[in-house]
Amino acid sequence: MSDNISRRDFLKLSGLGITAAAVMTGCGPSSRYVVRHAYVDMPEYNQTGVSTFYATTCQECPAGCGIIVRTQEGRAIKIEGNPNHPVNLGKICSRGLTSVQGLYNPDRIGGPQKRSRGEQNITPMNWEDAVTVVTNGLANSGKVAFLLGLTSDHLFDLVTEITTAANSMPPFRYSSLATLEGRATLVKATEEMFGKPNLPYFDISNSDVILNFGASFLETWISPLAYSRGFKNFRKQKFGKRGYLISFEPRQSLTSANADLWVPALPGSEGYLAMAIGKIVAQIKSLPIPLMYENITISDASKISGVSETKLQEIAEIVARAEHPIAIPGGGALVTENGLQTAKAILGLNILHKNLGVPGGVYLTNGDSPTTNLDEIAKLIQEMNAGNIATIFIHGTNPVFELPKSLGFTEALKKVPTVISFSSFEDETVIESDYVFPDHTGLESFGYQRVLAGSDREAISSVQPVVQPIHDTKATVDVFLAAATSVGGDISAKIKYTDEVDFLQQKITPLLDSGGFYNAPELPTFWSKWLQYGGWWKPEMGLEIPEDNNQLSEKIDLKLPKQLSENKEFHLITFGTQMGDGHGANRPWLQETPDPMTTLTWNSWIEINPDTADKLGIHDDDIVSVASTTGGESIEVVVYRYPAIRPDCVAMPFGQGHTALGRYAEGRGSNPAEIWSSLLNQAGNLAVFETKVSITPTGKRRPLARQESKAGVYGEH
Ligand code: SF4
Structure with a gap:
């Protein structure tokens, strides 16, 4: 909004201001922002003390959640989820909430x-x-x-x-988070099985049993708010029914902590488990055993994974009795050498149960993986x-x-x-x-985000500035458009957008009358609604149904997980946290938010099973050297004795260990990417869980900041 505000704009603002609950649309390219003024010198139209609200899209991860930002006197004050948005229906996660700390962060770069x-x-x-x-x-x-x-x-x-x-x-x-989610592997498996390189959508809301292979869907996986919503529905179904979650993960994540049955399987063995479960389910239901699951014996699967035959039988019986059991191939199972074949074996369980394109089943989302x-x-x-x-x-x-x-x-x-x-x-x-050349932050920007995996319908989420840029920053799209105009040749001849808003408007024009929950006869009206509602989406569920094309006749070929020398070498599990891809580390709110499993704050740590730690003579708060046994690189990390992890695994959160990024991030904890193996699986995904490490005490100690009692979960002093 410019200082020379028109009467019409004034009326629009004041009308919305009085109701104090309506959502603003922004005012087009020439007057994009509400101007910030000193509180002592507010222009009349800003109506001191009255909030205005803008619908936009959270830019903290690619899930594309809709948010409503409350602003006052041109300042973003508070962020809530957009209740109408199909991904998050009013919910928001801790990362989304801290977008304002990105906007007002004292360490932002002020100009080119x-x-x-x-x-x-x-x-x-x-x-x-x-x-x-x-x-x-x-x-x-x-x-x-x-x-x-x-x-x-x-x-x-x-x-x-x-x-x-x-x-x-x-x-x-590239995003480290997408790597840990196993996105590339999941997309490749979907392409090879269903002919489309798209992320699947798992309708957990309507399933009665979830077989979760390594998806931390209540924390960071793919679209965590959408899956958290789905999980709530899964637990509270019609007629008092309650869904049953079985989770296979070597380290108990928050998702596994919410499971009815947590199965700490060996990393890289999930494909064997899926095959064994598929075979037993087929036997229980008197179906022919598919070729995909033929080449496994239950005793072999048990020996390789460390899961007893009795437990496998028990799980298969639960699955066989269920109406809509859904099997999810998540990051933990996919970022291994066996990842691609494992993903297929797991997706195959949905085909075996005829759980494609039905409530509680698997669908295909629209659009390629980015x-x-x-x-x-x-x-x-x-x-x-x-x-x-x-x-x-x-x-x-x-x-x-x-x-x-x-x-x-x-x-x-x-x-x-x-x-x-x-x-x-x-x-x-x-x-x-x-x-x-610093771009605006998400709350100062225009844009859009395609919703790839968190919505049961086609959706594009719109991004609009909710405040005037605070610093001398410039939209990167505008920088490239200006450069494209002056560079000459084919680029200047073919790139013909006047500015970022013109680019966006041309891109969304095909949506004008495409069966969304609103239509418009011309662009200005559509643009106004696009900004007001925070995007465009279809009014009802409508995703592609994957076809059963005899995929279960494909044989699965898995490598045996590597044998480790006991107490000398360990599987390193890296898990995502509220720090996301690491950029959250310069947000004090995220730093002080306790990790949900350990209550640790302001640092990173390495989780070691207490039995293993005892054998190595390691105590809580000891600093150990963690060295890659393949690459030789090492880092120093503080120990947290964690009982909910396999004795042959150790685990580290991702996101800390910065040497730059700002005052809240620098010099805290360690970055596991420094010792990650660069081994890739058949989908070209980094096989992060193939990283093997040795642990050596350094003789140094550093107390971790924790919310739980100093005694720790195992009573150690
Ligand atoms: S999941 Fe959280 S960080 Fe990601 S878009 Fe949604 S609110 Fe933002």
Whole structure:
């Protein structure tokens, strides 16, 4: 909203202000923001003390949850879930709540900068010069790379158009969270089984038994709010029925802690378990045993996984008796060498039970997966090392922190003459960059996010600014559009958008009359509703039904999980937390939120089973050296003795261990990516759970900040 506000705008604002519960739409490209003023000098139209509300989309992860932001006097005050949004129906997670701490964070980069790599030698720039730098980068079209995060989709779409126009390398997308979720593996398995490279949608609301293989769907997996909602429905079904959750995970996550039966299976053995369960279920139901499950004996599955034959029989009987048992292949089962075959064996259980496209079953979402496989990132690193990349643009991801150190991204970056980051914070990648041209944060931005896996209907979530940009930042889409206009050649000839809003409006025009819950005769009306409601979606459930095409006749070929020397080598489990891909570490609210299983705050830790710890002579708060037994790298971590983990596994949260990013993040804990194995599975997903480590006490100690009693869960003093 400009200072020269029109009478019409004034009436619109005051009318909404009086009701104090309506949702604002923004006012178009020329007056995008409500202007912030000092509280002592408020313009009349801002009606001091009265809130206005904006519908937009949370940009903290790619799930695309709808949020309503309460603003007052041009400031974002509080965020709630959008009650009408099909993904989260009014719910919000801790990461979403802290978006305001990203907006007001004292460590934000205030404007465009020229930097000396690895040093604090920073020269402020103006945006005109910044656009010239980007234009020069684009001019080298044969030697340009774009490495983007998973938000926002509109930037990805524009960059895809630019690279298509220039006939150059398409953009890469990377997120450590997507890696831990096993997204690439799940998508590949879905493509090979059902012919579409899309994420499946698991209708847990209407299932009566969930067989969960490593999906931490109540914490971070794919679309955690959608699955948390579904889980509530699963537990409280019609006629007093209550769903039964069986969870296979080597370490008890919050999801497994909510299970009726937690089964701590060996990492990498989940495929054997799925095959054994499929075989027993077929026998119980007097069905022919599918080829997919033929080559397993129950005793072998038991020996390999560490799950007793009795337990397997008990689980299979529960599944066989259920009406709509649903089997979910989650990250823990997929980020192993066996990941792709395991995903197929698990998805096959849904086919065996004829649970495709029915309530409580599996559907296919619309749209391709936006994630790049790690093998493609590895090829990009090769190109960088070979000197074939002159400019790399990095947005929405922090590869120096998030990629396994063993892949050598940081070293490869040194071979790229121009590195341009668009980060809002001085993170580990910015430190290695020549320029940083900060984008707006999510609450200051326009955009959209396609809802890929958290909604039972087609949905696109809209992003709009709820406040005026606080710093001298610029929308990266506008930067690329300005550069595309001046670079000449095919890019200038083909990229014809006047600005970011024009780009968005052209993209959503096909939705005008596409059977959404609202339609509009022309764009201005549609745009107004698009912003007011926080997106566009279909009024009723409608996802694609995967077909049963005799997939169960495919044989599953699994490798035996590696045998470890007892008490000398351990499987390293890395799990996602409220820190997300790591950028949450500079949010004090997230730092002080206790981990739901350990109550630890402000640090990272390594979980060791107390029996193992006793054998190694390790106590709570001891600092140990954790060394990769394949790569040789090591990190130091504080010990938390955790009884709910297999004795042959140790576990670490992801997101801490920053050497940059800001005052709340730096110097806290350790980053497990520094010791991750760079082994890939057949889907090109990083096989994170194939990381094996040794544990050595260092003789040092550091008390962890915990909310539970000092005595700890095992009574140790
Ligand atoms: S699940 Fe993701 S998109 Fe939804 S509120 Fe949480 S961080 Fe935001």
